Amino acid sequence: MKYLKKWIMLQVDLDSFHARGAVYAFALKMTFRAVILAFLLNIVALPMFYWIGLTSMPVAEAILLSVAFSWLFGGAISGALAYVMGQVIRDLSLSRAEFRRLSRTDTLSGLLNRRAFAEALENAGTSASLAIFDLDRFKMINDSHGHSAGDEVIKTVSRAITTVFQAPHTVARLGGEEFGVIIQNSTSDNRLMQVEILRQVVEQQVMTVNGAALRTTISAGVAEFCPGRGADEVYSLADRALYLAKALGRNRVVHEREIPERMSQTRPATDLSPATDAA
Template sequence: MVRLTRDWVIRQLLFAEFDSYRDVVRKAVWVGFKVSVLAYALNLGAHLLLYWFGLLPYALSSALIIATVLTPPITFILSTVAYVAVGLAIHDLGVSRAELEHLSRTDMLSGLLNRRALLEAFDQCNQEKSLLVLDIDHFKLVNDTHGHLVGDQVIAKVAAMIRTALGERCICARIGGEEFAVFSSDMNFAEFAVLGELTRRRISTTRIRVGNKVLSVTVSGGVARALPEQKFGEAFSRADRALYAAKTRGRDRLALCYDTGKPDLFSLKSNAV
């Protein structure tokens, strides 16, 4: 009986994740109620046991009244307050942990995922998927001409366009410098390539306003297909080779690597989508 009671009390006092402060208070009230009922039952049992052995120094009726008036409210208040105090601390720690986890997976300049988060998501996806690697053309010239602050704003605005055009069915990330990567398992390779090309065109035809400057930027990209068992490194290597091919063929275009072996590259420039 003692062991069962102990195990029950431990289960009631175990803390889990809390969604909100209201959730903490709701759970605290419920636990406080159950603990006060248990304390009241133990108090009554103790008085009855003392009465049975003739050890109760006062009338049983008086003892039961005192136990009923004092034990439940005192136990309820103490247990509820204690649970709320600890529960709020756990909730705040959970929020802080979630924020730290978000920060550790997010590129702060672009607001997209960072390379580590993209790699984890890609390798955990056990479906056929397509990977797009995009690079802002002549980005060093933007930094050298207008300064790194303008360059940072260009990266942020290009990231926003990528997220808007591709984010609904894709996972988007900035993987370093002016380079971005996007992958999806929710569409076939041809559809993904067309969507990537439409994104490239949107970026090339959009005038980016930074302060009192209006800039035009273009991107080049490489698209590769990955089988379910293939990891990020292998897919990225082929997409990166396709990106290199797109740059050597004039930039502001995509090149595809749709074969899992030696890349078979071709341009999606102009209207040839």
Template sequence: MFDLVHVWVIRQLTLGEFSSRQAVLWKAVAMAAKIAVFAYGLNVLSHFILVGLGLLPYPLGPALVVATMLTPPVSFIVAVIAYSIVGLAIYDLGVSRQRFETLSRTDMLSGLMNRRAFLDTFEAARGPVALILLDIDRFKSVNDTLGHKAGDDVIVQTANCLTNVLGPDEAIARIGGEEFAVLLTGQGTEQAMEIAEAIRASVEGMRLEISGRPVSISVSAGVSDGVAELGFSELFSGADRALYLAKASGRNRIVHAKELPGMPLSASIPDDGQVGIERGRLSA
């Protein structure tokens, strides 16, 4: 009996039962009604048992009237209060856990997914996928010339640009200092390249002003596609090497992993620390 009650209570107190404070109240009322009926039945049964044993010290009729008048409302009120307290505690625990889970999967600066959340999303993907790696060109020069606050602003604006192009429901992550990743599901090479180009053009078209100075930025991107079952490492390797080639080829461009055969790993990339300031405009 105890085990049955224990299992029933645990089932009632699962986090999913209390999705809102209103849900807690309704659940408390429903549970209190059941408890009131149970308490009343137990009270009546105990009176009849005492009568059968000759132990009831007062007449049965008046006793049942009193039990009917007091037991249901008192037990109902007590149960509502007790269940509400427990339910609200569980609701608050669920909210805190959800908030912690969200924070643990979010990059605090950009508001995008972090690397862990992105990897989890990839692991859950099936079928055709495309991976786009993006890197802000000459980002180091922004930090060195305008300061780290300016660099943070550039990252935030770039993240906003990615969200505007792709929408809030796509898997977009900041996986490094100035490096971002996009996971596209059900997309082939052509579609992935078109989306990557849309991102590149949108970033290039941004008009930023930092510390009173107009700043233009660009991104380079590497694209790799295949089926999710290939694994993240293989797709990431292709996209990463494609990104390397895009940077080495002059930046502000898109390269697909299919363009990689014969690429020397020692390809020279121009110094990201170089920056030109002309007519009050920083080319980052």
């Protein structure tokens, strides 16, 4: 039984069971194999039964009869069982796919979560930029208008990000008011321009929440993926650029290459180590 279970599992690829056609194909395949197995067992068993006197029917006739019964009864029964089993496997497949999607999705924004984004960072390639966004003074919105208003702002900004950064770019909410985007293809300057476009889009948006008109802005830090630079280093550089954007007054985009130059524009005590901002 253990070997039979293992053999059946080898025939099942859960990712291919999303379509109903896969269930019919699985049932047909399992039915055919069950009938062939039953036929082979009959060929082995019938001569033995005839030899020990358990049947008086000639072996040739018995084999022909067994073929008919194998397809008629065995095929029908095994086909029905295989179809039911296929439906169960399909339900499990869909449930697993949904669980996988939910485990990688931020429920409020509908974007990828930090876990899924971390996986994407490891596979970003070298022709890409990482942008980390932070909503400016988001805590003031929550304190002044309530967390429900803050949630609506998160949703609105999320829609703006996905409008500017469609596939093949990867967009995620990293937690709280922080977002991340892996910007693919094009040139470094063009990718940076897209981040600036998003900043302008968010700046110009007016959101009406519970009768109150709300506006927000974003600060962003951008760093480049390049050969020999790991995902952690890219993230750290983008985070430092974001911190500098906050220190320079918010509502701006800072690229990693600007860090040395921009440092002179901040107060001497500025520390570029990632730190928690008051938003």
